[in-house]
Structures are given as structure tokens and as C-alpha cells.
Amino acid sequence: MKEKILIVEDEFIVANDLKIMLIKAGYQITGIASSVVQARKLMAENKPDWVLLDIMLKGDLTGIDLAWELREISLPFLYISANTNQSTLEAVKETQPYGFMVKPFRERDLIVMLDIAKYRFDIEKGNELVKTIDNDIIEGIIGKSSSLQDVVEKIRVVAPTDTSVLVVGESGTGKEKVAHSVHELSERKAQPIVVVNCAALPHSLIESELFGHEKGSFTGANTMRIGKFEQADGGTVFLDEIGELPLDSQVKLLRVLQEKEIERLGGNKTIKVNVRIVAATNRSLEKEVAEGRFRLDLYYRLNVFPIELPPLRERKEDIELLAHFFLTKYASASRRNITSISAKASDQLHSYHWPGNIRELEHLIERSVLLAKTTEIENFDLPNITEKPSDQPQGQLKSMEEMERDHILNALQNSNGKVSGIGGAAELLKIQPQTLYSKMKKLGIDKGYK
Structure with missing residues (x-):
């Protein structure tokens, strides 16, 4: 059965060329839309398997706005655009497309890009079919944080x-x-x-x-x-x-x-x-x-x-596991009886920002094993350690993340839940809709803005 593709492109000549190329390659074209509103209508009527998406479209909404909607309904898409400035590419990346073609392009490049996009989608869709490795631990990858898992x-x-x-x-x-x-x-x-x-x-x-x-x-x-x-x-x-x-x-x-x-x-x-x-x-x-x-x-x-x-600063729950892994490794290699890290030294590790990530931690442990005077590493020589004041009042100030969440919720309430378009929360906050969608996802704000 031929795969069905919806073309969302506001330039008729480009859209028609795409249609000819795709039909020649064996695809079925379900329609051509020049705006997000028209694309929604064609998607509801014809149920495409894929969407080819330009960024600049007719109307107030862009292809990136539509991309977020496609993500929500799990309809795969790839971009075809002449716009490759940095801010656009960053916004495109947030929507997690399956490909990005730059105009003008060759027919062969289009078909190859579609093949790659379909392959990526099949991997995501069929994860259970390719999970043939059952071990819980991959040798040398240390940590239990969700990001590492x-x-x-x-x-x-x-x-x-x-x-x-x-x-x-x-x-x-x-x-x-x-x-x-x-x-x-x-x-x-x-x-x-x-x-x-x-x-x-x-x-x-x-x-x-x-x-x-x-x-x-x-x-x-x-x-x-x-x-x-x-x-x-x-x-x-x-x-x-x-x-x-x-x-x-x-x-x-x-x-x-x-x-x-x-x-x-x-x-x-x-x-x-x-x-x-x-x-x-x-x-x-x-x-x-x-x-x-x-x-x-x-x-x-x-x-x-x-x-x-x-980065290591975003998976600090793994620091202790990593530190003890390196401690065992270098104590054995140097034949030194170093078996533990003091509570104070452990606090230092958790307070540090780790610009050099795991490599910096490994070198620190290796150096500290060689310099240790007892069986325990009592202190780490780290730059700019920020100690937590013991008398600091707790619970009186909100974190930056909490403040950002509250600010977005207020904007959503003022826009009656509308995210993009005129009067939407994105407009009120003076940020791109795709950026707001990304922040909402990160902060756990659902469509009901709760």
C-alpha cells in the first residue's frame, strides 16, 4: 500500500514539483495545504501517513506551530525550507522532526531523506522489536539517574x-x-x-x-x-x-x-x-x-x-556511584588501601558545578587517591566550592523553575489556555510558541494548564 503524504507549502510551484517527485517515487499525495488551518482540515479528511512541512506559511501560524500539533498526535513529519538561520534551526530541533531538507534540492536527495526519516520513525515505533539486549548494566556506564537510563x-x-x-x-x-x-x-x-x-x-x-x-x-x-x-x-x-x-x-x-x-x-x-x-x-x-x-x-x-x-551537574545523583567506581579503580591500580570518602568530601563533590564533567571527576579521584594520608579521602581540592550555609532559612524563596512555572500558568490563565496565535500565552510572554511548548513540557504543565 502506498504511503500517503500531505504537502504543507505555500509556494504553488514548489508544492507541485514536490508532488510530481513523490508520485514518481511511489507515494500517494493526499493534498497540498498553504496554511496551518488548511493543513488541519486535510489531515482530518485524508489521514496522511507523513507530512512534508514548510516553515513560513500563509496566516498567523508557522510550520513550527503545526509541528507541535503533529507531535501531539504522533504524525511523523519532516521540514522542507529555505530558512536555515540559527534561531530557526534551534526552534526546529525542539520539535524533533525526522528530517530537514534545504531548498533547492535534488529529487534524489528528497527520496533519500524520506527513506532516512521513515527508518528513524520505524525504530521509534518498533522499539520493542529491536530491544535484544537484556542486561541492566552496560559495562563502563555508571549511574542510576533517569537521564542516564x-x-x-x-x-x-x-x-x-x-x-x-x-x-x-x-x-x-x-x-x-x-x-x-x-x-x-x-x-x-x-x-x-x-x-x-x-x-x-x-x-x-x-x-x-x-x-x-x-x-x-x-x-x-x-x-x-x-x-x-x-x-x-x-x-x-x-x-x-x-x-x-x-x-x-x-x-x-x-x-x-x-x-x-x-x-x-x-x-x-x-x-x-x-x-x-x-x-x-x-x-x-x-x-x-x-x-x-x-x-x-x-x-x-x-x-x-x-x-x-x-552533563554531570544534571545527574548529581550519580556522583557518589561514579566517585566510588573511580576510587576502587585507582586504589587498585596504585596498590593503595584507600577505601572510602568522608561525608564532608562527599558534600564537596555534590556542591561543585563540574565544568569538566565525568573526566574532571575521574582525574580528581585519581589525584586524591595518590595524595590521601589515611584509608579515607577526607577532603577534595576543588576550586570555588559553594558551601550551603547551615543557618539559611528554608522554604521562604521559590526556585527559578517554580517562578517560571507560575509565570507561564498566569499567562495561560490570562489567554484562557490558548498557547499560540493572537492573544495566546506565547504572545503575552513575548516568546515563540514552540519555545513555550517546550517549557510547558519540561515543567510538567499539561493542556489544562495545571
Whole structure:
């Protein structure tokens, strides 16, 4: 049965071109809408399977406003837009689309993007079918916080598949550990995982490192060299700091992802490679795309299954488990009888902001084990520790989160529950509707604004 697609696009020529391409590719078009109001009507009448969505539409509401409604009814969608400024991309990301195409685009790119979007949706929809890993603990991933368990669950879901994975998080959050876990829990585990730090490669040598070179291909190429992708054939390539890859190398990486083949530098022979890509970055790739430093088509090729790692300051309930894990590790490695952390030292760990995340904690514990004078670590040498005053009155001041929640509730009451459009809470608060929806979700405010 043909999948049904609704096109929401206010430019007739673009919409008609899309219709022709999609029909040619075997899709059924349920209609073309130029506004959110018209799209709602067509969705109710024709029940599409997918929505292709422009951002700027006729009327007061945008495609992003409609995207939030599509999320609520679990109707998958992807954007097709010429608007790629940073604020728009950030707003788009909050709606969690299954793809984003930049106008103008080739017919082939549209069909490939739809294939990727459908694959991502099938993974989410069929989680129970791909959860083949039953162990409660993934080796080396320590913690019981809900945010970390979300990460563990995503690893379990994606590891048995062959899809690309993008690991996002601040420096020191454990991105490489996640990459190794994805590899070790996959059917490729008997083959190598080859790690490439894109930030450490000189630009002049990147292509040689990744794809190899033939003898005599450049000055100093005295022998033929096998690149990282050939070394990893049958296994996994982990591209750390992918945001550092220059644009010309991004084009060649895109070819590997699309065609599963490479050419050595200076060679004229195409070499098939069977590799899985896991990439990682501490940058906002959406911002890099908006500023022209990262290709949007490559971003969505890599972003088929994103895993976002929380910073340590957002999972402080895991600090004690991590600290004792590292304590045992380094006490054993240094053959020192250090067995515990004092209550005062533990309070220090929980009071600290951890800009360096887990890596900073690990180095601190390693250093403290070596400096400890008894069997217990009594104190940590940390910068700018904020001690909680013991005589501080409790319960008299609301947190910033509580104040923000109250402010949003007041706005919703004044707008009679209307979020977007003229007179809506978003207008009263002078923020974008999609930002307000995101805040409501985060603060646990439901449609009845309770």
C-alpha cells in the first residue's frame, strides 16, 4: 500500500514539483495545504501517513506551530525550507522532526531523506522489536539517574541495528564510552572499532588518514597507505569531534555514507567498504550548519539516531556511584588501601558545578587517591566550592523553575489556555510558541494548564 503524504507549502510551484517527485517515487499525495488551518482540515479528511512541512506559511501560524500539533498526535513529519538561520534551526530541533531538507534540492536527495526519516520513525515505533539486549548494566556506564537510563535505553535500541549514531554532549561526558558500547553490543563486535579524532588531524592529511593513499600520490607518499575506513571494514568507525571536519572532507564522508565506497588519494579505483559510523561532537551542529561550517545533508545523514549525554551537574545523583567506581579503580591500580570518602568530601563533590564533567571527576579521584594520608579521602581540592550555609532559612524563596512555572500558568490563565496565535500565552510572554511548548513540557504543565 502506498504511503500517503500531505504537502504543507505555500509556494504553488514548489508544492507541485514536490508532488510530481513523490508520485514518481511511489507515494500517494493526499493534498497540498498553504496554511496551518488548511493543513488541519486535510489531515482530518485524508489521514496522511507523513507530512512534508514548510516553515513560513500563509496566516498567523508557522510550520513550527503545526509541528507541535503533529507531535501531539504522533504524525511523523519532516521540514522542507529555505530558512536555515540559527534561531530557526534551534526552534526546529525542539520539535524533533525526522528530517530537514534545504531548498533547492535534488529529487534524489528528497527520496533519500524520506527513506532516512521513515527508518528513524520505524525504530521509534518498533522499539520493542529491536530491544535484544537484556542486561541492566552496560559495562563502563555508571549511574542510576533517569537521564542516564534514557541514554542506556537508546544504546540498547540502536546497537543491534546498523544505523548511524550521533553522540552529542559536553567535553568529558563519556561520548567515546557510548561509541564503544554501541559497537560492543552490535553484531560487528568481532571486527575492529577504529577511532578517529577529527580535531587532531592536520587538514592536509585528513583525507589520507580517512581514505588512504596510493604510492606517489603526493610528495612523501613513498608507500601505499590503508585508511581508517578500510581498516574498519566490517566494523565501526568512531569519528570524534566531527564538527572539526573541513567542508571538502565532509563531501567525501557523505559519499561514504551514501554509496558505501571510497577512493584512496591519488587512486582511480572505487573500493567498497562495510562500516558503521558513530560520530560525536561537543558543538551545536545546528549552529555550525546555520553558519555554513557544516553540511546540512551530512548532518541529517549522521543524525539518524542521536544520543544526547547529560552533563554531570544534571545527574548529581550519580556522583557518589561514579566517585566510588573511580576510587576502587585507582586504589587498585596504585596498590593503595584507600577505601572510602568522608561525608564532608562527599558534600564537596555534590556542591561543585563540574565544568569538566565525568573526566574532571575521574582525574580528581585519581589525584586524591595518590595524595590521601589515611584509608579515607577526607577532603577534595576543588576550586570555588559553594558551601550551603547551615543557618539559611528554608522554604521562604521559590526556585527559578517554580517562578517560571507560575509565570507561564498566569499567562495561560490570562489567554484562557490558548498557547499560540493572537492573544495566546506565547504572545503575552513575548516568546515563540514552540519555545513555550517546550517549557510547558519540561515543567510538567499539561493542556489544562495545571
